[in-house]
Amino acid sequence: MSRFDSEEEREDDYGPGSDLVLSLLATLILVLGLIGVGEHLPRSSSGPPHSDDYQDKLNELSAKNKELADQVRLLLRQSQSNPRASSIDLGEIIEVEGLEPFAKGSAQLTPAGESQIRKLLKLSIARLASADVNLLQIEGHASPEPNQRKEVLGDANVELSALRAASVAHYLNKLGMPYACVAVIGHGRARSRLIKRITGGGGNEAMSQWDQLFEDAKFRNDLQTRFSNSLRADRRVVLKAVMDDASYCSGEQFFAGLDLISKSP
Incomplete structure (x- = not known):
């Protein structure tokens, strides 16, 4: 008897692709941290003192947040589509x-x-x-x-x-x-x-x-x-x-x- 079997055997939950997963988690944590900083910055309709500095800082954080979010989405797409994510x-x-x-x-x-x-x-x-x-x-x-x-x-x-x-x-x-x-x-x-x-x-x-x-x-x-x-x-x-x-x-x-x-x- 011979048979083809497509079942994958997993001997270790932390396989060769775990480095990529850890990188994703670290990036996600950083993104969440930046989002948290943005959410906790003071908001006022009249604007705080030195509103130009405040707005510059907020714009900088927003730009970094978007950049990191884009990186996370890219890494997720790569991990799902790249057959060599694991060795x-x-x-x-x-x-x-x-x-x-x-x-x-x-x-x-x-x-x-x-x-x-x-x-x-x-x-x-x-x-x-x-x-x-x-x-x-x-x-x-x-x-x-x-x-x-x-x-x-x-x-x-x-x-x-x-x-x-x-x-x-x-x-x-x-x-x-x-x-x-x-x-x-x-x-x-x-x-x-x-x-x-x-x-x-x-x-x-x-x-x-x-x-x-x-x-x-x-x-x-x-x-x-x-x-x-x-x-x-x-x-x-x-x-x-x-x-x-x-x-x-x-x-x-x-x-x-x-x-x-x-x-x-």
Whole structure:
């Protein structure tokens, strides 16, 4: 099974575009302050002493107020219309699963996985043609069986998922996609759908709960029988075509690589 998914994942409420938001807030505060000053200046039908100075000051404040208000409106328009307001924007998302692109515990792409990735990218070229993208972000995932090894610091599932993503990157490079145009990420079992399904939650607490359940032999047996499809589905890669301003890959290089992939057998 393959599917296109347009849902954006937000890991952090304060993303790369937060600087622009803070600038907007600071400007708005300054505008409000100037408005407040203008409102609290004394008003009199006969005018205060030195009315010329008063009028000059009021005109100056009004001019600054209008200038800053115009800047705020401009910044708001830019933040709404500029796709590069953040350093990375999610574009088309391609998920590779179902045909078991990886065997259990393996980072080697299966022939079925290679074929599926190649076909999905070919189908995506038309959709990506109008997108402002220059990088293929490859995210590897691992099924949630605890996979601790003494020679690996921390959770070996993370290492396995990163190697799976790297395996896809190497395969795409063989087809013509420059390494500069791909990025590799390993999520391990941190985004396991099966863990969320069983525990009803996520994060370290959910994984700790999962590991405790995994100590039960009956639970392990049920996983291999009742949830075998879910385990296979967690051994997946997700490809995201994104715009990354920090990437050394240009849009032209990216689409040239896609074109070579489309011409592969």
